[in-house]
Amino acid sequence: MMQHPFFNNKEILVIDQSPKNKNDRTWCFWEQQSGVFEEIVHHRWNQIDFFSDSFSARFDLAPYQYKMIRSIDFYNYVLQKANQKPNIHFKKTTVKAVVNDNENKTASVWADEEIYTADYVFNSITLKEHGLNTGKKSNNYYHLLQHFKGWLIETPSNFFDERIATFMDFRVSQQHGTTFFYMLPVAPDKALVEYTLFTENLLEQQEYDTSLKQYINEYLKHENYTITEQEFGIIPMTNSPFSKGEGRIVNIGTAGGQTKASSGFTFRFIQKHSDAIVNKLVNEKDPHKAASFTQQRFNLYDSVLLNILQNRKMGGDKIFAELFKKNPPQRVLKFLDNETNFSEELKIMGSVPTAIFFPAAINELLK
Ligand SMILES: Cc1cc2nc3c(=O)[nH]c(=O)nc-3n(C[C@H](O)[C@H](O)[C@H](O)COP(=O)(O)OP(=O)(O)OC[C@H]3O[C@@H](n4cnc5c(N)ncnc54)[C@H](O)[C@@H]3O)c2cc1C
Secondary structure (H helix, E strand, O other), X not given: OOOOHHHOOOOEEEEEOOOOOOOOOEEEEXXXXXXXXXXXXXXXXXXXXXEOOOOOEEEEOOOOEEEEEXXXXXXXXXXXXXXXXXXXXXXXXXXXXXXXXXXXXXXXXXXXXXXXEEOOEXXXXXXXXXXXOOOOOOOOOOEEEEEEEEEEEEOXXXXXXXXXXXXXXXXXXXXXXXXXXXXXXXXXXXXXXXXXXXXXXXXXXXXXXXXXXXXHHHOOOOXXXXXXXXXXXXXXXXXOOOOOOXXXXXXXXXXXXXXXXXXOOOHHHXXXXXXXXXXXXXXXXXXXXXXXXXXXXXXXXXXHHHHHHHOOOOOHHHHHHHHHHHOOHXXXXXXXXXXXXXXXXXXXXXXXXXXXXXXXXXXXXXX
């Protein structure tokens, strides 16, 4: 909205309980061209490694680049741009509820001691008690968690090849479910190593640490390193529908269903959704209609994959190995971005075992 002149005469209030002054996450995503946040891309890779017990390879990604943005750079960049706009205001407070008013075509944010009313509220908070929540737990849907712990490590001498990212390394125990590491070198002596699981339950904190230590010792063969930063995250992986909001409340971000159910990737989906919302508003159309037409097809693919993962019909390590073995990486990335056409999707489908995927697909279609 900051970038479009249409909003210059609209008053925009951003409410957040956090001052957004911590590097609390690192976003990775791929794209073919320069993005809106190109200036703050912390590191980028043209090549990725994929490892599993059955298939390993190094891939050139062109025309894609795998990019990393540190959240602190993102917050500073956005806040600094917003501060230059007299029509954008900030309020640091806690939101208790968001209420739609159909009659007046407005929505209100109930914050600590104050109520703010606007033409639209774009909500990225999962307020369970007000139904603005993320898919409620139900037996009809799959509910996995993507949970991960990452360490930014520094070695005393140069050790990493900063041109190549390890996208997924499945050569680790799969006893809890789909489990992999990724390793993103940002300098010859610095890398983010992240332990990621797609499972129903979280682990004890010390289990993440033990696994990280083990991986660094075993695969990176390095005992001499310092941990300079840590991150921990949980992302919902569910096909349970997220509320899109109602009336003048438009849910965005993870709360608005922008997390891809079968991979947890969210960052680029949020950017695309925001773009589409702005487009609708500028053209005086309903921002709820910003969802893409192809979404339903990809929802089905996500459900099929969740069905297989949650019921342990085939391990994620084997599924991703088949995908990367039988497709160019560009097609896999495009598919994971929900951007493939049907003929490309047929090729993706042809690369996974029909005996497992076909019954799961029928099962999901019948639902
Ligand atoms: C550690 C981590 C790493 C991730 N890495 C990736 C990645 O590499 N690639 C990718 O695609 N996705 C990644 N994700 C997933 C996703 O991109 C992020 O979670 C992203 O930040 C989601 O954006 P959002 O706007 O939905 O939520 P958030 O960024 O969490 O924003 C929600 C905001 O709401 C505020 N808030 C919450 N409750 C209240 C309240 N009651 N009152 C006022 N304010 C409130 C919070 O302070 C926060 O600022 C990651 C997530 C985490 C947690």
